[in-house]
Amino acid sequence: MLLLEGAGFFLFNGVLEIPENRLYAAKVIFQCMVLSTFFGILSVPYNAVINAHENMFLVAVLGVLEALIKLGIALYVTNTSFDKLISYGSLMAVMAIILLLIRRVYCHLKYNEVTINVKKYFDRSLFKEMGSFAGWSFLGSSSSMIANYGQGIVLNMFFGPRVNAAQGIANQVSGQLSAFSTTMLSALNPGIAKSEGAGKRGSMLKMTAMGSKMSFFLLSFMCIPVLIEMPYILGLWLKDVPAYAVVFCRLLLIKNLIEQLSIPVSTSIKAVGNIRDFQIASSILTFFPLIISFGFFFLGYPPYFLYVVFIGYAILNSGLIFKYGNKYCGLALWSFIKNVVLRCVFSFLAVLLLSLIPQLVLDEDGIRLLIVTGSSGLFFIIIVYVIGFNKQEKNWLNMLLKSFAISLKEKLSIVKI
Template sequence: MAITVGLSLYTTRLVLNALGVNDFGIFNLVGGAVMMLTFLNNSMAAATQRFMSYTEGSGDLEKLKTIFNVSIVSHLAVGGVVFMLMELIGYILFDGVLSIPAERIEAAKWVYQFTVVSTLVTIISVPYDAVINAHENMLFYGIIGILEAVLKLSIAIYIANSTHDQLITYGLLMAVSTVFTLYIRRIYCHRHYSECEIYLRKHFSKPLFKEMTSFAGWSLLGSSTSMITGYGQGILINTFFGTSVNAAQAIAGQVNGQLGAFGNTMLKALNPVIAKSEGAGNRELMLKASAVGNKVAFFLLMIFYIPMLVEAPFVLKIWLDNVPDYTITFCQLALIRSLLEQLTITFSSSISAVGNIRKFQIYSSILAASPLVITYIFFKYEYPVYALYIVLITYTIMSSVVLIYFTHKLCGLVIEEYLKDTFLRCIVSFIIVICCAGIITYSMNESSTRFFLVGLTTVLTYSIAVYKIGFTINERALIRKNLKYGPILTGKEPKTI
């Protein structure tokens, strides 16, 4: 992840310089469907992974093979539907909806078609991502992540020196790299995991197909609403403010995504544990893993986000030669929203593990549609563009309340314990650390020395605040035991247990 983050941030700098602000904005507006459907892909993979991890908890290999075959069929069907929808949507978008300079319309259409192809391949490959997640194979994810980062860097260097249309070339090569890495996942899974055996006549079950389709359908309702809302916000920004502000939004997304990579990797390892615990009938362990997961996800992001929050102007000037307007504000607000999300981020996995997701997805979908409507009203009445992120932060808070309620109702979460042991400890730790970092920022002029001192202060105060305030007495005892006996490094339990 460390290698991937460094390469990805440098790649963004090269791509922005090569394409220019407007073409970079066009790619992220039109190719935003890739990001949108990456989110859809993750949601669908989570639905398939839930059944695989749950079944692994019960140890039924034959059922795992059936689940894999059923998921292959269902995702082929979904891929076909999405392909037709994207072609229809593309026709509508380029018929007067998107605000793109006339001379770049043709290039934008090519980028969109490359997006359609890579999206189709991504959806079809979802079952393989689910298998890797279910087996908690973080080593393979690390290798694939580095490979993807190296490919993107190579593409960025190539287009910086290309004499062809750089936007079209970039779109084509990004699609090729997506297909290539997904094909590697497919080969790896068939060679290493026995459940990856495509034999529909032997391993297909209509009752299981109906059960998985019903579950995936409700999951798809929630993820599709969020997906449409997310992409719609990019279109609203484009309509009211133009492609240069789309570029600022894309850079904020890059910063947020790359700095949050460590937390996302931790969640990939934790989600199978949640589902397997429920599959094995251990509800107590499932809830404990979920509650601690929220806390650790928050703390993993906090150590990276706080220096960026207080030093965003300095970092962006160093990172990018040309910083688009609104980028700094977008980055700071996006980071705050992402931190708030971590406080309840694993609860959706707990609800999915239990399996009764219909009401939860209905409420979540209704709530997820609200930011798009409210943002449109704000922009219509000439509110500033950063009002979008204020709306998103408000939505995140409301969404967290819904998650806590349904985790309590469906899984038995004790809300008072969650607020005391997770929420308050995270918020207090955050306030202490950011205040200490902020004192350095406001007492010195902007410089590399100040940035270094902010980072050093953050690490020191973070270590004390998180250990003493963020973790409970039992959690601190577990940390000390791990440090003393080293079970995390050796994979062995200490002799005293």
């Protein structure tokens, strides 16, 4: 909080370009962000306990509750006569506090180990190991946070708040489309950690490869029709679509797709626990996109070059993760690239190209959006099954579908009786 407050002093005194009549609202929003970050950090141990117990039911309930609260905030902000920006920021901070309190009360009541008892749990060697891990993790997470917030600051410095509006829309679209893959990874992460903890390295690597593939395919399924019909979708959603919003959204989704391939590998490296060199290298690499983007903007390049640079960063960072996955986890690089990366990329490109066909013969409207969505879903199922999965994965998928069909048939027969 001290670091953020110190940064805020400089940001609001000469760095950010904010209209004078909105400066107070911007400062209030910044304080709400600091408060939300504080309570977000406090909730980390409770999230860890929930994930360790694989309590996906609570994760789902909290996810639904968060969505309902956000809907309520949106309805309130739409109808209130009070400053809408201040209302939004304040209520989002309150939501972070409410969710923390629910997690805290639930964990203290449900799990015996969730208690503050220094004498009982004090273990110098364990604290030292956990402190080292937490310290290096903090280096990685803080550098990522600076890079993420830095994007908006750099764009604001060169192009003003209008371009920040386009960036905000891109982040909203990206966040919503990534929800399914993020939830799947949340359910997968405890399994990766437990497999490594039990000494089952081979099982962990299989889960890692399958997780990379499935998270990519889940996001691809959601992204492909949106990538194609982005101008029409944003036109339906927004009264006035900001300049660069469409290109920002498309480039950010491509960046996210690239990152999906390496996220489970990063989880595996953390499960092994030897993260110092990985976090140092990753943190150094994280700052380069901002520096390069600053240079491009200084030379007069358009704002979308920020995301072009970050796509390049996503590719380099994935390569770095694969390298350390090979070093610390025994990840077979060529096998992973051939079975996961290439299969995912070729499947995505094939579905994308086939789904573009309706654009060649139909005008932009709701009918074309429905046709693109339906055809991309059909192409996706066929191509991902043929290209995306290897023989072993197809056998596993066939067994899963067969058992599901038998179960469904039994339930239908019971209903008939």
